[in-house]
C-alpha cells in the first residue's frame with residue numbers, strides 16, 4: 084500500500100502568526116490508498132497544516148508537492164479543483180441555502196445552461212443515502228443539527244472526484260452509528276486509491292481506521308509511524324510529551340451517593356415540559372451536586388431538552404420549579420438569573436464572538452448578568468481570566484488575542500470558562516469536550532466531578548457514551564425526541580444496557596421517577 | 597530587525613495610521629496649492645481661518661457619524677439620519693418662528709427639547725422595526741429616509757422657514773473660548789458616547805451583539821434592547837446635527853437639510869476602520885473619517901473644482917482610503933515580513949478566503 088510514491092509531500096513547512104509560531108519545519112507525506120491520521124494536542128498546528136496546504140494561508144517557508152508538481156494554492160476552491168477536497172474543522176456551509184444547494188454549490192449540474200435543480204436534488208439525495216442519512220434536501224441547512232450539518236459537509240467533500248480527501252475532526256459531533264457509516268465510506272474511497280488525511284481526538288477511531296499516524300506537538304513534527312507499530316500509550320506520550328498521569332481513572336475517587344444527593348428539594352424540577360416539533364413532554368429533576376447525563380442518538384432530542392432548560396427555546400407546555408418554587412424559563416436571561424448556564428454544542432454559531440478577545444469572550448456572560456452599567460473592574464477581569472486560562476490550560480495564554488485566532492479546542496475551553504466564571508448552580512454542558520484533546524478532556528471531566536462535589540448540578544450531554552457513564556449519577560435516555568427512560572447509574576448500568584434502552588426504547592427498570 | 601524599524605512597523609500597523617496620513621496629506625496638498633490655507637487669524641477674540649471652518653463644518657457630520665458607528669457596530673445601518681436632521685431642524689425652526697420673541701433663551705430650549713423629543717420617537721420607531729419586528733435595518737430605516745423627507749415638508753408646509761434667533765444661530769455660528777461652539781458640541785457628544793461605551797460595558801456588549809447576535813443572546817445579553825438603544829442614540833445625534841445645519845443658515849429647508857449626510861456618515865465610519873459587517877467599533881477613527889470627508893469637500897470648493905468633478909474626486913479619495921485600509925490589499929502589497937512581526941491591527945485571517953478555525 085505504501086510502496087507507491089506519495090501523492091502529497093510537504094517539506095520544511097513553517098507558518099507564523101503574529102506572536103505565535105504555528106508550524107515550524109514540518110514534513111508530511113500522504114500516500115495514495117491510505118488513511119493517515121494527523122494527531123496532536125489542541126493548538127498543535129493540525130488545522131494550520133491543512134489550511135496551509137489548501138491555500139487558506141500562505142506559507143512562510145517550505146515546499147508542497149502534489150503529484151509531480153510543486154503547488155501553492157490561492158484558496159480552497161483552487162485546491163479542490165486540483166483534487167484536494169477538504170472538510171474544515173468548523174462546518175462552513177451557507178446556513179440559508181438548502182442542503183442540496185450546499186452540496187453542489189459552485190459545481191451545479193446544468194442543462195441548457197441553467198442549473199438543473201431536479202438533478203441537484205436527486206444527486207444530493209443519493210449522496211446522503213450513501214451516508215445513511217434520510218433528510219429533506221430542500222430544507223435550509225440551518226434547520227438541522229450540527230451533526231447533520233457535519234454529514235452534509237462530508238457529503239459535499241466526498242462527491243468531488245478527489246485524489247486527496249482531508250477531514251479535520253469530521254466525527255467530533257457524530258454518534259457511533261454515523262461514525263461507522265463514515266468509516267465504511269472512507270475505507271471504500273481508500274480502496275479506490277484516494278489518500279485520506281484524518282484528524283481526530285478520538286484515539287479508538289485512529290486505531291480503527293488509520294494506516295499511519297503523524298504526530299505534531301507545538302507546531303513541530305514529532306514523527307510518522309505505522310499505526311500497528313505505535314501502541315496507544317506511546318501515541319499519547321508522543322502527543323503530550325510526557326506520560327499520562329493526568330488520565331488517572333476518575334471512578335476511583337469516592338463520589339457522593341445518589342440517595343444522599345436526592346434528599347431535600349431538587350434544584351430544578353420540570354414536569355411535562357414539551358415543545359412541538361422538538362421534544363415530547365418529559366419530566367426531569369436535578370438536585371444540587373448531581374450530574375445528570377443525557378444519552379441518545381443523533382437527532383433524539385438531547386440538545387432540544389438542554390435548550391428548554393435554558394430558555395434558549397420556549398416550551399409550549401409544562402411546569403418548572405426552581406428550588407421548589409414555580410419559576411419560568413422562557414428566555415436565557417431568566418435562566419441565567421436562576422443560576423443556570425448553558426454551553427452550546429455549536430461554538431461557531433452559538434458560542435464565540437469571533438472579533439472579541441479571549442478576555443471579553445470569557446467575561447461576557449458574567450458582564451451581561453451584572454448589566455452594562457456595572458462594568459467588571461479590570462483587576463477582577465484579570466484575576467478571573469488568568470485563573471481559567473491556567474485551569475483549562477488555554478494556549479496561547481494571551482487574554483487579549485481575538486478568540487477567532489485560537490485553535491478549535493482552545494475556543495471550546497474559552498466557552499467553558501465563560502460559564503464557569505458565572506458560578507452557576509446548574510451548568511448545562513452540550514458536548515463540552517467536542518474537539519478537545521485527550522489530556523484536556525480528562526481535565527474537564529475531572530473538573531465536572533469537582534464542581535458537582537462542590538454542589539453544582541450538571542446536565543451533561545455527550546455523543547460518547549463512556550463519558551456520560553463515567554460522570555453521571557443518573558442518565559436520562561432519549562429516543563425519537565422522547566425521554567424514554569431514567570436510569571440510576573449504579574453497577575448494573577453499562578454501555579450495553581444504555582445502548583439497548585436507546586435502541587428499543589423500553590424502560591426495563593424504572594428508576595426513582 | 598532593528599528597534600527603529602520595529603517601531604516604524606508598529607506605527608504603520610496602527611489602526612489610525614492611514615486615516616491620519618491621508619488627512620495630513622490632504623492638508624499638505626491644500627497648503628501647496630494655496631499657501632495661506634493653514635493661516636489662522638484672531639478677529640474680535642475669535643479664531644478664523646480655513647482649518648477652523650473645516651472643524652466647524654464637520655461638527656454635524658461627526659455627530660451623525662458617531663451615532664452611525666454604534667448602529668453599524670451592531671451589524672445594522674441607519675439611512676434615516678438625513679431625514680431626521682431635516683425634521684428636527686424644521687420643528688425647532690417652526691416653533692421659534694412662531695414665538696413672539698425669537699431671542700428668548702427659554703423658548704429656544706423648549707424648541708430644542710421638542711425637536712429632540714420627536715427625533716427620539718423616530719429613533720425608537722427605527723429601533724422597534726429592527727429589533728422587535730425584525731425587519732432588515734437597511735429596509736427599516738429606508739422607510740423613514742423616504743417618508744421623513746415628506747414629514748419635514750409637511751412641517752415646513754413646503755416653505756423654507758427663516759428665523760432670526762440669536763441663541764439658535766449660536767448653535768451653528770457661535771463661539772466659545774475663541775472657537776466655534778459647534779466644535780465643543782461635537783466634542784462633548786463624542787466624549788459622552790465614549791464614556792458611555794468604554795467606561796461601562798456597553799461598548800463591549802454592542803460589539804458582541806454585532807459580532808454574533810445569537811451567541812450574545814445565549815450569553816444572557818438582551819440583544820433586542822441593545823439594538824433598539826443604538827437607533828435611538830443615532831436619532832438623537834442626527835437631531836443635534838440638524839440643529840447645527842439649520843442654525844448655520846438660520847432657516848429650515850425640509851428638502852435640503854441633511855441631504856445625503858447618511859452616506860457621508862457611513863463613509864466616515866468605514867474610513868475610521870469599523871467594519872460594515874458589525875463588531876468592533878472605533879469612535880476616534882470615525883471622527884477622523886468625518887474630518888477627512890469635510891476637508892475633502894472644503895478643498896474641492898477652495899480649488900474651484902466644478903461640482904460635477906468634485907463628486908468624482910471625492911469618490912477617488914474614498915476608494916483610495918478604503919483600499920489602504922483593506923487587509924487583503926495590505927497583505928498583497930505589504931508582505932515582506934520575517935520571523936514574528938509585531939501585530940498588525942487587523943488579523944491576518946482575513947488575508948484570504950475566510951475559513952474559520
Ligand SMILES: Nc1ncnc2c1ncn2[C@@H]1O[C@H](COP(=O)(O)OP(=O)(O)OP(=O)(O)O)[C@@H](O)[C@H]1O
Nearest residue numbers: 100105125126127128129130131488489490491492
Ligand atoms: N489566524 C490565526 N491568527 C493567529 N494565530 C493563529 C491563527 N490560526 C491559528 N493560530 C494559532 O496557531 C496554533 C495552531 O492552531 P491550529 O488551529 O492549527 O491547532 P489545531 O492543532 O488544529 O488544534 P485543535 O485540536 O484545537 O483544533 C494555535 O496556537 C493557534 O492559536
Ligand SMILES: [Mg+2]
Nearest residue numbers: 130172490491
Ligand atoms: Mg484544529
